[in-house]
Amino acid sequence: xxxxxxxxxxxxxxxxxxxxxxxxxxxxxxxxxxxxxxxxxxxxxxxxxxxxxxxxxxxxxxxxxxxxxxxxxxxxxxxxxxxxxxxxxxxxxxxxxxxxxxxxxxxxxxxxxxxxxxxxxxxxxxxxxxxxxxxxxxxxxxxxxxxxxxxxxxxxxxxxxxxxxxxxxxxxxxxxxxxxxxxxxxxxxxxxxxxxxxxxxxxxxxxxxxxxxxxxxxxxxxxxxxxxxxxxxxxxxxxxxxxxxxxxxxxxxxxxxxxxxxxxxxxxxxxxxxxxxxxxxxxxxxxxxxx
Amino acid sequence: xxxxxxxxxxxxxxxxxxxxxxxxxxxxxxxxxxxxxxxxxxxxxxxxxxxxxxxxxxxxxxxxxxxxxxxxxxxxxxxxxxxxxxxxxxxxxxxxxxxxxxxxxxxxxxxxxxxxxxxxxxxxxxxxxxxxxxxxxxxxxxxxxxxxxxxxxxxxxxxxxxxxxxxxxxxxxxxxxxxxxxxxxxxxxxxxxxxxxxxxxxxxxxxxxxxxxxxxxxxxxxxxxxxxxxxxxxxxxxxxxxxxxxxxxxxxxxxxxxxxxxxxxxxxxxxxxxxxxxxxxxxxxxxxxxxxxxxxxxxxxxxxxxxxxxxxxxxxxxxxxxxxxxxxxxxxxxxxxxxxxxxxxxxxxxxxxxxxxxxxxxxxxxxxxxxxxxxxxxxxxxxxxxxxxxxxxxxxxxxxxxxxxxxxxxxxxxxxxxxxxx
Numbered sequence: 001x002x003x004x005x006x007x008x009x010x011x012x013x014x015x016x017x018x019x020x021x022x023x024x025x026x027x028x029x030x031x032x033x034x035x036x037x038x039x040x041x042x043x044x045x046x047x048x049x050x051x052x053x054x055x056x057x058x059x060x061x062x063x064x065x066x067x068x069x070x071x072x073x074x075x076x077x078x079x080x081x082x083x084x085x086x087x088x089x090x091x092x093x094x095x096x097x098x099x100x101x102x103x104x105x106x107x108x109x110x111x112x113x114x115x116x117x118x119x120x121x122x123x124x125x126x127x128x129x130x131x132x133x134x135x136x137x138x139x140x141x142x143x144x145x146x147x148x149x150x151x152x153x154x155x156x157x158x159x160x161x162x163x164x165x166x167x168x169x170x171x172x173x174x175x176x177x178x179x180x181x182x183x184x185x186x187x188x189x190x191x192x193x194x195x196x197x198x199x200x201x202x203x204x205x206x207x208x209x210x211x212x213x214x215x216x217x218x219x220x221x222x223x224x225x226x227x228x229x230x231x232x233x234x235x236x237x238x239x240x241x242x243x244x245x246x247x248x249x250x251x252x253x254x255x256x257x258x259x260x261x262x263x264x265x266x267x268x269x270x271x272x273x274x275x276x277x278x279x280x281x282x283x284x285x286x287x288x289x290x291x
Numbered sequence: 292x293x294x295x296x297x298x299x300x301x302x303x304x305x306x307x308x309x310x311x312x313x314x315x316x317x318x319x320x321x322x323x324x325x326x327x328x329x330x331x332x333x334x335x336x337x338x339x340x341x342x343x344x345x346x347x348x349x350x351x352x353x354x355x356x357x358x359x360x361x362x363x364x365x366x367x368x369x370x371x372x373x374x375x376x377x378x379x380x381x382x383x384x385x386x387x388x389x390x391x392x393x394x395x396x397x398x399x400x401x402x403x404x405x406x407x408x409x410x411x412x413x414x415x416x417x418x419x420x421x422x423x424x425x426x427x428x429x430x431x432x433x434x435x436x437x438x439x440x441x442x443x444x445x446x447x448x449x450x451x452x453x454x455x456x457x458x459x460x461x462x463x464x465x466x467x468x469x470x471x472x473x474x475x476x477x478x479x480x481x482x483x484x485x486x487x488x489x490x491x492x493x494x495x496x497x498x499x500x501x502x503x504x505x506x507x508x509x510x511x512x513x514x515x516x517x518x519x520x521x522x523x524x525x526x527x528x529x530x531x532x533x534x535x536x537x538x539x540x541x542x543x544x545x546x547x548x549x550x551x552x553x554x555x556x557x558x559x560x561x562x563x564x565x566x567x568x569x570x571x572x573x574x575x576x577x578x579x580x581x582x583x584x585x586x587x588x589x590x591x592x593x594x595x596x597x598x599x600x601x602x603x604x605x606x607x608x609x610x611x612x613x614x615x616x617x618x619x620x621x622x623x624x625x626x627x628x629x630x631x632x633x634x635x636x637x638x639x640x641x642x643x644x645x646x647x648x649x650x651x652x653x654x655x656x657x658x659x660x661x662x663x664x665x666x667x668x669x670x671x672x673x674x675x676x677x678x679x680x681x682x683x684x685x686x687x688x689x690x691x692x693x694x695x696x697x698x699x700x701x702x703x704x705x706x707x708x709x710x711x712x713x
């Protein structure tokens with residue numbers, strides 16, 4: 001910066017604003033510079049969700065608990081789906097805990113551009129900070145929900161049920177990573193497309209509901225294999241079903257686990273994440289003109 | 292001469308007119324197909340000039356076209372132009388909110404933009420938490436904010452409430468807090484939109500004062516967009532004038548303001564239109580307007596009466612129809628306005644009417660003025676709002692006390708009395 005000549009060397013420029021698009025423009029240096037903003041967004045998300053509610057953070061627990069109770073009543077008691085030696089309630093809670101994290105990441109990030117149009121229209125910061133902060137703040141919710149899961153786990157063990165996790169538990173961080181990146185990746189794709197075509201935001205709300213059933217959240221995969229083997233491929237190739245089943249396998253030692261399924265889900269999540277990032281980068285440059 | 296800190300090269304920005312619908316998808320596909328074959332975007336070749344008074348011929352419009360300028364270290368560059376000249380678009384591009392369609396801007400410093408104060412304020416968070424959040428959004432790091440926290444709180448004058456959620460603040464307090472954060476930004480280049488100088492008079496003074504501090508004492512580079520010619524003259528060192536998306540003048544701040552003002556005077560003081568082209572809408576159409584003195588001359592002096600006379604065609608029935616004139620000066624501040632009811636008791640009739648309003652002698656100081664007309668119904672709704680539809684100049688009088696222009700918005704000859712005290 002301290003050169004006295006008026007001649008401008010290209011290397012002097014700090015950055016350039018132009019319409020040129022790079023496919024994957026993920027500027028780590030810049031995101032690092034904005035790390036404080038990322039932390040503050042995460043803090044804001046967590047602190048403000050249940051401000052001025054009586055039950056406050058208890059809502060993090062009430063949602064999965066009640067859903068598990070309903071699932072247990074409907075699927076296990078009425079529809080009579082068997083979950084082996086695992087208590088149905090715990091089985092459902094495991095599936096819902098994992099599913100909730102994915103769902104929150106997806107729905108939380110899918111509205112990034114439309115929800116933040118006001119702020120994005122006024123200042124620049126790396127846009128990807130926004131969906132990243134959602135994914136991270138959801139981690140805390142996941143931790144709270146896992147603790148209630150662990151609580152019930154201990155309760156059932158203490159009351160003499162024969163359940164235990166297996167060696168796959170070591171994959172736990174990998175599963176959280178896969179769920180987070182899949183949700184973030186899909187969310188970024190959707191957020192980019194909703195800026196122009198609002199139809200998608202309608203699709204997301206009910207699509208996620210349908211996807212839950214296609215991901216075998218309220219029932220074990222073995223059930224499908226026994227009763228409707230001709231549709232098994234739907235679940236086999238749905239990476240989310242693989243994640244949910246794998247999550248239950250490592251915590252409750254029940255269900256079908258294959259290494260193929262694990263790596264399939266991992267691969268899928270990475271592919272979706274990079275596609276999402278590429279689309280997100282393209283969109284962030286001009287979305288304010290279309291949103 | 293200082294070195295170039297920012298340079299804009301051939302900046303253009305194209306917008307699509309109309310709504311996003313099925314047509315968008317087909318254009319998107321066309322564009323994609325062109326890029327697959329390695330060809331240029333087919334829609335870049337077309338596009339109309341950004342002139343709002345013309346009817347659109349294509350679906351695309353150039354909000355900015357081939358803008359070039361350099362900013363030197365320590366410059367305070369004023370960007371002036373009428374509404375819709377492309378100022379805001381340029382600001383958005385400079386602050387990286389949107390990208391130019393073609394061309395590029397290169398910069399050596401970090402740009403922070405203040406297009407609005409209080410961006411990202413969260414009502415549930417306390418004042419202190421919002422200082423951190425807002426500061427970080429504007430590009431400060433936590434350490435930078437921490438170092439200035441006390442200063443910001445003092446400047447805002449909200450010490451007492453700093454740990455109270457912002458939703459309990461009065462709107463004035465919120466603006467003060469937000470401005471305090473913004474004022475303590477220390478980027479290499481600051482981009483400021485004038486609209487942020489909202490609030491009461493005292494606050495505006497403070498805001499402008501702070502701006503002066505930033506640009507004058509700290510020697511920071513500032514890009515300032517404004518309608519306020521007085522502010523541009525006093526704050527800026529250089530200026531560029533935008534018109535219909537192109538840069539029409541570049542020079543010192545004084546020269547730019549003079550150029551801009553001279554461009555705007557030529558609307559004419561005696562205008563008439565045929566019915567198709569007449570300004571207005573399907574309810575009210577203005578057919579002619581003139582500004583004359585009592586002898587029907589359009590060359591006006593301070594000691595002339597000013598008669599504004601206009602003819603309009605109204606299709607409004609059974610309403611209370613009123614019309615208001617407001618006269619504003621070169622700084623775009625309104626000098627006076629007055630209105631009258633044409634039909635008082637919801638009994639308006641379709642027809643063509645002529646209204647004449649007279650302003651007394653020795654009221655307006657010499658200078659250029661613009662007349663805006665508003666037509667309203669039922670004393671509540673404006674049906675037509677014709678801004679700056681005609682302009683006129685008042686010259687120094689033949690028969691008045693002063694033979695050169697006295698400063699002031701209005702002209703007055705006071706009654707002076709002198710008495711010697713024993």
